[in-house]
Amino acid sequence: MITSIAHTTIYVLNQEEALDFYKNKLGFEVGDDMKIEGDFRWLTVYPKSKPQTQLVLAEPKEGPMFTKDAAEKIRSLIEEGAFGAGVFETGNCQKTYEELVAKDVKFIQPPTEQLYGVEAMGLDNSGNWFSLVQR
């Protein structure tokens, strides 16, 4: 039986800028930030109350995973807003939304009643969509 998700990837345009966004705007904590041989930066963040689930902030770069062309396409798709970063939960959507707006986080939908709770939709600084949900 699989019991939880330990790591999931969010592709970002610039790791340093994404780190600033997720840490200083969304209030996440840094899990790992280490240089791996070959100059690869392993960078993870997590919401304070859930250290068990780490988001890997990775840049699409030419390498074993992507050709140069594929990496450029992914970067372009991120900029176009083609990817979602996931659903972030909060105890109070309206309040968190206001706090994040005050920190210049962009939203494309304000808090709205949905069947499953109150949800706002925002963008990270790379262009990835995320939902902010209060259940």
Place this chain on the structure above:
Amino acid sequence: MATSYKFERLNIGRDYIANNYQAPLSLSGIAKCSYMSPYHFLRVFKDTYGETPNEFLIRLRVEQAKKMLITGDFSVSEICEQVGYTSLGSFSSLFLRQVGVAPTVYRRKLWALSGEAYRFPSQVIPACYAYNFLGKLAN
């Protein structure tokens, strides 16, 4: 689980630990930052984050020590001091308990695995990522 307001107060205490983990910290001092009694802070912290403030503090210190052991040429005594411990013996046995090997053994093993000086070897990250980003398969 803490209410939204209590969660914010808890986060202040948690941030205080994260920002001052190198210094001697007391539960009562940290709890004061969150405007809670030590016992209440301890209970709500554990309920909310799944670890006690002390477990969180130890985790931060050990993670920092691991980084310093690999990415620098510091002695174990220097690392011990810089991550907030005054007794080398206590630090070494704590590291052994948390990581499974003594600090010097940890350094020796990881340096031997890494092909590059002062870099973590690919084996410290999940194999699927090591393969995807570095083209390395686990041994």
